[in-house]
Amino acid sequence: MAFQCQRDSYAREFSTVVVACRPAELPAGAGEDPQAARRGFQVVLEDTLLFPEGGGQPDDRGTIDNIPVLRVTRRGAEAEHFTMTPLAPGSQVRVRVDWERRFDHMQQHSGQHLITAVAEHLFGLKTTSWELGRLRSSIELDSPSVSAEQVATIEQHVNEKIRARLPVSVRELSADDPEVEQVRGRGLPDDHAGPVRVVTIEGVDANMCCGTHVSNLSDLQVIKILGTEKGKKNKTNLFFLAGQRVLQWVQRSHAREKALTALLKCGAEDHEQAVTKLQGSVKLLQKNNLSLLRDLAVHVARSLRASPAWGGVVALHRKDGDSEFMNIIANEAGAEDTLLFLTVGDEKGAGLFLLAGPPMAVETLGPRVAEVMEGKGAGKKGRFQGKASKLSRRAEAQALLQDFAGLRGAEG
Structure with a gap:
């Protein structure tokens, strides 16, 4: 029923x-x-x-x-x-x-019927499935590709149908009615009972469907096709918005445009150029910063090596730095007979760590250091490095290393 x-x-x-x-x-x-x-x-x-x-x-x-x-x-x-x-x-x-939700679903569902019918009529693009998403809807088309020109033509034609105010009607046919065979559809569910419901867009499409629909295409207001992407098994996914979703999309886009105008201090027409220029500046700054960081790492390594405190366990923490920074220090300083424990990141939060030194000692201590700082890592040939979720516990890790070094010293 x-x-x-x-x-x-x-x-x-x-x-x-x-x-x-x-x-x-x-x-x-x-x-x-x-x-x-x-x-x-x-x-x-x-x-x-x-x-x-x-x-x-x-x-x-x-x-x-x-x-x-x-x-x-x-x-x-x-x-x-x-x-x-x-x-x-x-x-x-x-x-x-909930009328707002219902009417939104009616707009998207009727919009899908319209796009499906027009795409098949114009280009022979058959719909194999569709999804009514929370923010946008998608139609799976049985084609490995759909050109931008085809998308633009489909969008133009569906909106012409909307402006033509074509009526949408619903009929019920008995399951054995010969007309059912002439109606587009993907078959009836196994537990279907009663008449077959047919939704017709006048002069455009007739389709078996159980959903709720608008009674006139004018209620769709407008359809915007957002684009396509490659789907599964040589199919193409087409994304679209209908009705109120288009207005919401415009509103969100306008808000982002205003925010970018304020941040970039230029008109919307110059946003792309401003961002390109900004990206170039950032790349140059990153390159210069990397060069300085490398120079600093070399300087730090030589200072550590020359320090009277070199030997046993040597620990160093810097808020700024990365894994390359720590590796340069380890390479320059050398740690054949010393346990070098380096950390970078937020002292009260997460960060990176590196342990360098005698291979057997590092192999034993690396996983234990990671465990103390609630992190994980890996290593080989006298290096063990990884991520730590609690750098605040690095003092405990250092104490672990010192205990080991003291024990080895006593044995020696």
């Missing part, structure tokens, strides 16, 4: 009756901690205004008697609504849909 949300996608409120309510668990979403699963109830209504996910379209959000609905899924001919509060079977309830 078709739900109320499919019979009238524009309805925002609806009264119905609770058929069933059973305890259930809402699994954690993708990327969430599995422990985030919630215990609640699956509520079945006589009919529903809330669309269950399907056809590439996410499910609706809304309320049943002001109780939030957190998920809507289809099970055969029924829709199940997950709530945290039980509802009494047989009770009359008022269902309200």
Whole structure:
């Protein structure tokens, strides 16, 4: 059967009756901690205004008697609504849909139908799948490549259809109706029951679909194709925005443009040139800084080597520096008979470390030093270096080295 949300996608409120309510668990979403699963109830209504996910379209959000609905899924001919509060079977309830989310989904879904139809009509580009994303939507086209000229032509034609205010209608056909075979679609789900729903854009497309759609292309406002990228198995992904998402995209882009204008102190038309110039300056500064850092490393190494304190365990920490800085010091100083312990980074945070010295000692002590500073590393031939998450514990690591050196000295 078709739900109320499919019979009238524009309805925002609806009264119905609770058929069933059973305890259930809402699994954690993708990327969430599995422990985030919630215990609640699956509520079945006589009919529903809330669309269950399907056809590439996410499910609706809304309320049943002001109780939030957190998920809507289809099970055969029924829709199940997950709530945290039980509802009494047989009770009359008022269902309200989150209209902003619903209308956004209607715009993106109808936009996908339009782009799919135009791409196939103009260039024979068939759609194999699509995804209604949170910020942008994508269509997978059965072609290894789609040119920029083709994208521009598709965008021009779909927006011409929108300006033509073409009506969009929904019909229901019986599953054995011969017309079903003539309608575009990717087949019916295995648990499909009842009539086949066909969404038609007048003079453009007829497609089997269970989703919610606009009743006129003018409600799409505008479509912007953001571009394409290579997909899987010789296919191409085309990314697009429809309706309100285009306005939101323009708003975000304008805000970024204003911020860049203030930072670069030039008009938007000069942003690219200003950034290119800035990149050149940064590269030159990085080159000069690297040269100075190398010179400093050589100077530090020679100072350490010439110091009366050279021998046993020698430790050095600098806030500024990198792994190359430490390796230059180790190379210049030499550490055949000395344990050289170098660290760079935030003294209270994370950073890098290097241990150089007699190969057998370094092989033994390197992993222990990393463990003390809650880091990890690797090494060979008298060097062990890596990352440390707690440089604040380098004094403990140094004490470990000194204990080892003292023990070896006593043995000698």
